[in-house]
Amino acid sequence: xxxxxxxxxxxxxxxxxxxxxxxxxxxxxxxxxxxxxxxxxxxxxxxxxxxxxxxxxxxxxxxxxxxxxxxxxxxxxxxxxxxxxxxxxxxxxxxxxxxxxxx
Amino acid sequence: xxxxxxxxxxxxxxxxxxxxxxxxxxxxxxxxxxxxxxxxxxxxxxxxxxxxxxxxxxxxxxxxxxxxxxxxxxxxxxxxxxxxxxxxxxxxxxxxxxxxxxxxxxxxxxxxxxxxxxxxxxxxxxxxxxxxxxxxxxxxxxxxxxxxxxxxxxxxxxxxxxxxxxxxxxxxxxxxxxxxxxxxxxxxxxxxxxxxxxxxxxxxxxxxxxxxxxxxxxxxxxxxxxxxxxxxxxxxxxxxxxxxxxxxxxxxxxxxxxxxxxxxxxxxxxxxxxxxxxxxxxxxxxxxxxxxxxxxxxxxxxxxxxxxxxxxxxxxxxxxxxxxxxxxxxxxxxxxxxxxxxxxxxxxxxxxxxxxxxxxxxxxxxxxxxxxxxxxxxxxxxxxxxxxxxxxxxxxxxxxxxxxxxxxxxxxxxxxxxxxxxxxxxxxxxxxxxxxxxxxxxxxxxxxxxxxxxxxxxxxxxxxxxxxxxxxxxxxxxxxxxxxxxxxxxxxxxxxxxxxxxx
Numbered sequence: 017x018x019x020x021x022x023x024x025x026x027x028x029x030x031x032x033x034x035x036x037x038x039x040x041x042x043x044x045x046x047x048x049x050x051x052x053x054x055x056x057x058x059x060x061x062x063x064x065x066x067x068x069x070x071x072x073x074x075x076x077x078x079x080x081x082x083x084x085x086x087x088x089x090x091x092x093x094x095x096x097x098x099x100x101x102x103x104x105x106x107x108x109x110x111x112x113x114x115x116x117x118x119x
Numbered sequence: 120x121x122x123x124x125x126x127x128x129x130x131x132x133x134x135x136x137x138x139x140x141x142x143x144x145x146x147x148x149x150x151x152x153x154x155x156x157x158x159x160x161x162x163x164x165x166x167x168x169x170x171x172x173x174x175x176x177x178x179x180x181x182x183x184x185x186x187x188x189x190x191x192x193x194x195x196x197x198x199x200x201x202x203x204x205x206x207x208x209x210x211x212x213x214x215x216x217x218x219x220x221x222x223x224x225x226x227x228x229x230x231x232x233x234x235x236x237x238x239x240x241x242x243x244x245x246x247x248x249x250x251x252x253x254x255x256x257x258x259x260x261x262x263x264x265x266x267x268x269x270x271x272x273x274x275x276x277x278x279x280x281x282x283x284x285x286x287x288x289x290x291x292x293x294x295x296x297x298x299x300x301x302x303x304x305x306x307x308x309x310x311x312x313x314x315x316x317x318x319x320x321x322x323x324x325x326x327x328x329x330x331x332x333x334x335x336x337x338x339x340x341x342x343x344x345x346x347x348x349x350x351x352x353x354x355x356x357x358x359x360x361x362x363x364x365x366x367x368x369x370x371x372x373x374x375x376x377x378x379x380x381x382x383x384x385x386x387x388x389x390x391x392x393x394x395x396x397x398x399x400x401x402x403x404x405x406x407x408x409x410x411x412x413x414x415x416x417x418x419x420x421x422x423x424x425x426x427x428x429x430x431x432x433x434x435x436x437x438x439x440x441x442x443x444x445x446x447x448x449x450x451x452x453x454x455x456x457x458x459x460x461x462x463x464x465x466x467x468x469x470x471x472x473x474x475x476x477x478x479x480x481x482x483x484x485x486x487x488x489x490x491x492x493x494x495x496x497x498x499x500x501x502x503x504x505x506x507x508x509x510x511x512x513x514x515x516x517x518x519x520x521x522x523x524x525x526x527x528x529x530x531x532x533x534x535x536x537x538x539x540x541x542x543x544x545x546x547x548x549x550x551x552x553x554x555x556x557x558x559x560x561x562x563x564x565x566x567x568x569x570x571x572x573x574x575x576x577x578x579x580x581x582x583x584x585x586x587x588x589x590x591x592x593x594x595x596x597x598x599x600x601x602x603x604x605x606x607x608x609x610x611x612x613x614x615x616x617x618x619x620x621x622x
Contacts, residue, residue, distance in 0.1 A: 045525060047523055047525075098541070099485045099537050099538060099541045100483075100485065100537075102536075102537035102540060102541075102547065102550060103484070103485055103533050103534035103535075103536070103537030103538065103550075104530075104533070104534070
């Protein structure tokens with residue numbers, strides 16, 4: 017995850033507390049989604065950014081996940097997201113994040 | 120448009136079909152050249168930086184490089200030079216690097232794989248300013264070898280600057296020089312000196328990079344000349360280089376002209392040359408410009424050439440070393456395409472259907488493909504069924520999958536198919552099979568301008584001649600944001616069609 021984004025997420029978590037923050041991921045591949053998920057939960061796996069060694073433990077979901085999709089106006093989802101869901105490895109991303117949550 | 124709304128005006132009729140004069144431009148030939156240069160991998164951008172930081176990197180790198188024989192037995196390389204059809208890539212399970220096999224022993228249809236020592240000797244032949252100096256003994260071996268081959272003889276007419284062993288030892292002590300190694304040779308076979316002590320644009324590494332492009336580009340032009348009828352070196356009016364290198368000096372780093380250097384070295388003595396720049400997309404604008412110049416009658420025979428990119432060698436080598444697989448980015452690749460007036464046989468370049476990427480279109484992949492693929496089809500009032508082949512970014516997945524970057528071609532085809540499904544051009548159930556139905560499996564080295572649809576032109580010509588396809592759309596994209604002058608991307612597409620296609 018981008019070092020600048022890591023810094024902003026860390027700042028937000030420190031300012032507002034972890035309980036009121038959900039991270040919505042939009043990464044295009046399974047690998048990048050996993051890295052982003054790991055970064056905001058157990059810390060930056062590359063040990064390069066502000067979240068290196070920082071276990072924020074934030075809840076994180078990808079925009080393709082069914083519970084996120086259910087919370088979005090279907091017309092807006094179709095207009096803005098559906099083509100990406102069809103064109104990217106959406107199923108693999110959803111499965112990978114479910115697997116990571118299950119530990 | 121079923122929920123997919125562009126911020127631009129509706130597609131049909133956005134651009135007018137231009138009215139054209141009558142010099143219909145056709146592709147009269149295309150060729151490729153591949154220089155297997157494992158000892159130059161150390162001077163790729165990533166390996167060079169790694170070697171500077173970690174002294175043991177070069178030892179590991181050298182152990183993981185292929186021999187020339189291995190490179191010749193590698194399926195993607197065989198497809199690159201036309202010894203195998205691209206369809207063969209669907210048949211052989213990936214990865215391919217552990218399935219080396221001889222192709223049939225015939226003459227490669229598009230071009231040869233050049234062995235490293237020949238290429239290094241040509242670097243010195245191509246250097247009018249004598250910054251590349253060869254060991255005398257090396258040239259005594261290689262001069263006759265170059266002279267004896269049809270491909271290299273015309274490029275080896277100039278005797279390079281030579282050094283005795285003692286002179287070479289003294290030259291190698293200079294910290295501004297780069298030694299040139301060759302597999303199987305104990306000591307460096309040559310050295311590249313800096314062009315100017317106070318000009319970074321003329322450093323030894325920049326000169327080496329540019330000379331690699333010049334030589335590989337000229338090799339592709341000569342492969343073209345050797346493979347076609349009706350085009351001698353002096354018949355070439357204009358060379359358009361779509362290479363990625365920037366020739367220049369400290370006052371204008373990218374202001375120079377690679378095309379004319381290639382034209383001169385290739386013996387195109389009555390031609391001139393200009394560079395067309397657009398990152399990895401450059402070959403398609405270059406083809407469109409070249410075809411337009413033929414159509415207008417300004418030039419009769421235009422050769423579009425993309426030379427090889429030294430900085431991209433070993434770009435993913437860290438991943439390859441980590442996984443204990445060969446460092447697969449070990450060859451400089453080049454392509455040359457001849458665009459001329461209609462001979463009644465060559466595929467036409469359809470200038471009525473040039474796809475473009477307007478500023479306002481946005482950088483998202485689906486939006487790019489909408490502009491580059493769907494818009495030109497709608498302009499021609501074609502359904503997708505009428506398009507037989509669409510080719511974009513056919514990077515070799517052996518290289519990218521092992522580097523955790525995925526299969527670039529497969530990813531592009533899936534997104535292109537999703538866009539076409541949203542536009543009701545195909546059924547959603549056809550998304551998964553779209554790549555196989557209309558596309559090509561990746562096989563090109565990760566030198567982006569070559570891996571763009573450009574590399575496929577010789578195959579497209581062969582498939583059209585055989586009646587396998589009626590047409591082929593070449594689609595190239597460019598990451599303009601890398602230069603940090605804009606956050607945009609760019610792209611262009613062009614449709615080529617069998618000469619007898621209905622107009």
